[in-house]
Amino acid sequence: MRNEQTSEFSLLKKLPPWARRKYFLIKLEFKERQFTIKDLEEFFEEKFKQTGNEEFLIKNVGELVAVLSNAKLIKEIGSDPQDSRRKIYQLVFPKFEAKNLKEILIFLYEHVRISLDLPEAEKLLLAMLFYKTMSDRFKAVCNKHEKTKVELKLYDPENGEPLSWDSVVSSKQNINERLSHVFEKIAELNSDKGLVGLKQVSEIIRRLDMQKLIQIIEILNLYDLSFYPPTEIGGFYRDLLDNVSNIAGRYQVRFLTPKTIRTLLSRLLHVENNSVILDPAVGTGSLLIETALYSSSPETLKLLGVDIDEWAVTTAAMNMLISGISNYTLRTGDSLLGTPVEGTLENFGLNEADYVVVDPPWGDVVSGEVAAMGKNLPYLLDKDNLPSWRSADWLWVQLAAFYSKRKAAVVLHPSALSRPGAEREIRKTLLSMDIIEAIIQLPSKLLMPGTMVSPVILMINKEKDKALHRKVLMINVTEGVEEIGRRLFQLKQETIDQIVSTYLSHREIEGFSRIVPLEEIADTDYNLNPQLYVFKREPLNIDAEKILSTLKEILQKEEKLSKEAIALAEKILEAENE
Numbered sequence: 001m002r003n004e005q006t007s008e009f010s011l012l013k014k015l016p017p018w019a020r021r022k023y024f025l026i027k028l029e030f031k032e033r034q035f036t037i038k039d040l041e042e043f044f045e046e047k048f049k050q051t052g053n054e055e056f057l058i059k060n061v062g063e064l065v066a067v068l069s070n071a072k073l074i075k076e077i078g079s080d081p082q083d084s085r086r087k088i089y090q091l092v093f094p095k096f097e098a099k100n101l102k103e104i105l106i107f108l109y110e111h112v113r114i115s116l117d118l119p120e121a122e123k124l125l126l127a128m129l130f131y132k133t134m135s136d137r138f139k140a141v142c143n144k145h146e147k148t149k150v151e152l153k154l155y156d157p158e159n160g161e162p163l164s165w166d167s168v169v170s171s172k173q174n175i176n177e178r179l180s181h182v183f184e185k186i187a188e189l190n191s192d193k194g195l196v197g198l199k200q201v202s203e204i205i206r207r208l209d210m211q212k213l214i215q216i217i218e219i220l221n222l223y224d225l226s227f228y229p230p231t232e233i234g235g236f237y238r239d240l241l242d243n244v245s246n247i248a249g250r251y252q253v254r255f256l257t258p259k260t261i262r263t264l265l266s267r268l269l270h271v272e273n274n275s276v277i278l279d280p281a282v283g284t285g286s287l288l289i290e291t292a293l294y295s296s297s298p299e300t301l302k303l304l305g306v307d308i309d310e311w312a313v314t315t316a317a318m319n320m321l322i323s324g325i326s327n328y329t330l331r332t333g334d335s336l337l338g339t340p341v342e343g344t345l346e347n348f349g350l351n352e353a354d355y356v357v358v359d360p361p362w363g364d365v366v367s368g369e370v371a372a373m374g375k376n377l378p379y380l381l382d383k384d385n386l387p388s389w390r391s392a393d394w395l396w397v398q399l400a401a402f403y404s405k406r407k408a409a410v411v412l413h414p415s416a417l418s419r420p421g422a423e424r425e426i427r428k429t430l431l432s433m434d435i436i437e438a439i440i441q442l443p444s445k446l447l448m449p450g451t452m453v454s455p456v457i458l459m460i461n462k463e464k465d466k467a468l469h470r471k472v473l474m475i476n477v478t479e480g481v482e483e484i485g486r487r488l489f490q491l492k493q494e495t496i497d498q499i500v501s502t503y504l505s506h507r508e509i510e511g512f513s514r515i516v517p518l519e520e521i522a523d524t525d526y527n528l529n530p531q532l533y534v535f536k537r538e539p540l541n542i543d544a545e546k547i548l549s550t551l552k553e554i555l556q557k558e559e560k561l562s563k564e565a566i567a568l569a570e571k572i573l574e575a576e577n578e
Contacts, residue, residue, distance in 0.1 A: 008093040011071050012107065019067045020107060021055060026068075028218050032094040034077065036086050037061050055211060065089065102236055105129065106243055108216055115212060120204050122244050123311065127183065127201040128216055129240070130318040133225040133233060135165030140226035151326040153189040161185075169217045176213060180205040193321070194330035197314025230324025231293070237322050238286045241315070257287040257359040257411065258446055260490035261455065265409050266294035267500045268440075268459065271355050273300040275406075278345070278353035280335035280399060281360040282307045285316025289323055291357050303328040304344050304353060306335045336370045336395055338378040341403055356400040356408035356460075363413075366392050379403060382429040385422040394426045401435055401460045408460040414441065417456060417528040427526045431472070431518055437461035438473040438503055441530040443481045445489040458528075459503070467506050472521065475502060475513045476534035511535065 012020055026035075029043055040061045048056035058064060068074045073092055080086035105125060113121035138150045154163045168182050169175065180202045187198035205213065225233060242259055257265075269291055271277055279288040282305030292298045303325065307313050313332045320328045329347060333340025345351060366389040375383045377395070379402035387394045393416035400408035416423070417439070430436055438459040444452040480495025491499075502513045514534045524532055 008073070011073055012103075015067065015071055015073075017110065019064060019071075022058065022064055023068060023073060024107070024215065024219070025055065027091060027094075028215065030091065032091070034088050034090050036080060036088055037065055038086065040065070102240060102243075104219055105240060108219065109244060112208075112212055112216070115209055116204065123201050124204050124208070125216075125244075126237075126241070126315060126318060127198060128220065129225075129237070130322055131183075131186070132165050132220045132223075133228075133322050136224055136226040138164055139166065151193070151321055152186070154186070156185050156189065163189075169221070172210075172214055172217075175217070176205055176208065176210055179213070194313050194317030194328075196332075197311045200311060200314075230322070234289070234319070234323025234325075237319060238284075238289070241284050241286060241319070256284050258490070259286075260446060260496075261359070261411065261442070261457075262287050262290045264491065264496050264499060265357055265359075265411075265457065266291045267496065268457070268503055269294075269355055269357060269407060269409055271295045271301065273297045275300075275354035276302045276304065276348065276350060277355045277357065278304045278306075278341070278403060279357055280306050280341050280403070281358050281396070282316045282330065283312050283359070285319040285330075287357060287359055288316070288328075289319060289325060291355075292325070293323075298325065299327065301327060302348060304348075305330045306333055306340045306344055308332070308334045334367060334370065335399065336366065336377070336392060337373065338399070341399070342378065345403070352403045352405045354404070354406050356404040356410075358396060358400055358409070359411035360392065360396040362393075364392055365390055366395065370395075381433065382426045385425040385429070387422050387426065391416070391419075391423075394423050397430070397458060397460075398426070401430065404460060404462065406462055407437075410458045410460070412456045412458055414454055414456050414529065420525075424526050427528060428522075431521060431526065434464065434470055434518075435460050435462055436472055436528075437464050437468060438475065439528050439530050440475045440477065440499060440503070442477050442491070443479065445481060446491065465506065468515065470518045471515050472518070472528070473503065473506055473513065474516050474530040474533045475499060476530040477512070 012023065015023065025047075026040065026043075030039075035043075044056045044058050044061065048054075065074065069076070069089075074089045075092050076087050077090050078088045080088060109121055109125050112124060116124065134150060134152045135154060138152070138154050141150055155161070156163055163182050163185055168178055183198045183202040183205065187195050187202070190198075228236070238259070241256060265287065271291060271294070273295060274297075275295075277288060277291055279285075279291075282288055285305060288303055288305055292301050292303055295301060303320070305313070305316055305328065307316070307330075310332050313330050317328075317330055320326070320330075329344060331340055331344050333343075335341050342351075345353065370377070370392075371389045374386060379399045380386075381398045381401060393412055397410050397412070397416075400410050417427075436458065438457075440457040440459070442455050442457065444454045446455060447453060477491075477495065477499060480492045480498070481489050482492050484490050498512070501507070502509060506515060508514050512534065516533045520533070521528065
């Protein structure tokens with residue numbers, strides 16, 4: 001009898017990829033049914049004849065059975081009554097459990113990316129999970145199991161055509177073409193929701209191997225995703241985005257703020273109810289969503305997001321809807337031009353948002369269009385000093401400050417705090433406006449695996465406490481990181497708590513935080529690096545007994561030398577008198 005605490009996926013992780021993929025094929029086919037090696041041989045042979053899919057090619061089924069048996073994923077339950085030499089097997093885990101959905105999708109992602117490049121595999125999996133979830137919710141509403149309104153059009157009135165999951169995947173005939181068509185229609189009918197980018201998924205589906213597509217469909221069919229509350233599956237969706245980003249590497253980093261930094265930012269801002277929050281580099285939307293969810297009443301907030309990448313906006317929209325958030329507006333455009341942000345705000349009769357939170361892409365060269373605008377960019381707080389077009393850091397800071405009514409948080413590369421020239425002058429201008437409230441230097445290793453850069457959070461507050469008048473709170477976090485996976489790190493919970501409590505209380509802690517007057521910052525050429533102002537003094541390891549002993553020896557030698565010097569002087573004096 002197997003240990004009930006054993007996870008199917010803890011065992012699957014130990015399998016070589018080829019055996020893992022074959023295991024899923026067996027599971028989809030046999031489920032609780034018993035089988036022999038001959039049954040498996042016939043299954044793979046027949047499937048290959050039907051589909052021509054090389055996934056069903058296998059040279060040695062006996063080797064596969066041995067691997068799965070050793071992994072305790074299948075078990076021998078007896079012998080064939082007609083041939084005692086033929087063993088009968090059965091799956092140890094015949095059913096999929098809801099808690100395993102995330103692990104299954106990660107394995108599917110690894111499976112699909114054999115046929116697709118990383119960005120396309122990610123797009124396909126995220127879109128399929130979104131589509132299945134929203135369809136299941138729609139079905140639950142229709143069956144009166146759920147009263148929550150589904151904020152997605154899944155019916156084409158022009159053609160009288162249902163677009164929900166069940167209506168599309170009930171038949172596998174021409175499944176690529178039919179599913180591709182549905183994604184195009186959903187993108188068209190829900191363009192106001194920011195889902196235009198689903199047309200990109202339509203093209204991916206057309207090119208995907210049909211059997212791989214059917215496998216994704218059949219696995220997702222095992223789940224009714226309407227049973228997951230939006231907050232739960234929304235958190236899962238963001239975790240999936242995080243997992244995919246760790247696999248995809250640099251491609252995804254520009255769109256995703258690490259979870260530990262999202263958690264910290266949401267607590268630092270702690271937005272009040274009935275507020276408007278803007279993220280002008282919204283990426284996957286996870287930062288904006290978690291900033292909202294940390295408030296006591298997320299449903300009272302308005303969430304606004306802009307991103308230059310169409311797929312990023314679509315990902316953010318799927319992230320919003322799957323998380324049960326409908327009070328959002330997303331727009332594709334280059335926020336650094338100013339006009340996309342202003343246009344988004346104007347839809348609500350606003351000139352600014354209450355809060356701005358942004359983790360802009362690092363190292364991006366400013367576009368020619370933005371550079372051409374120059375001093376005419378509407379949000380410049382220092383129009384006399386334009387930063388180098390090789391780095392947009394201080395454009396983003398000025399944008400966040402200009403369009404925020406109350407507070408803003410900007411994630412920066414640490415080099416932005418000390419670069420000379422125009423950026424020095426911009427720092428001087430913002431400091432003279434007295435709107436920079438805090439600079440928080442975080443430890444390295446918090447970004448993508450292998451990255452040693454120490455991210456910085458710059459806090460802007462238009463309503464600074466009097467205790468910080470003409471001062472800046474500097475926080476230098478050098479410790480408090482824990483490893484959560486291979487080369488993956490996050491801030492410890494107690495570290496986050498300490499940063500937030502220090503920020504809110506403006507407390508000075510030796511070696512951790514200090515309130516620095518603007519005059520002192522001016523003396524360092526307006527360098528905002530917290531490491532200049534906050535550092536740990538290494539304790540002096542003093543051996544008092546040894547020092548005392550040495551001092552006594554010195555005094556004794558000094559006394560002896562003094563006596564010898566006096567004696568010598570007396571002899572000289574005597575000699576002179578003679």
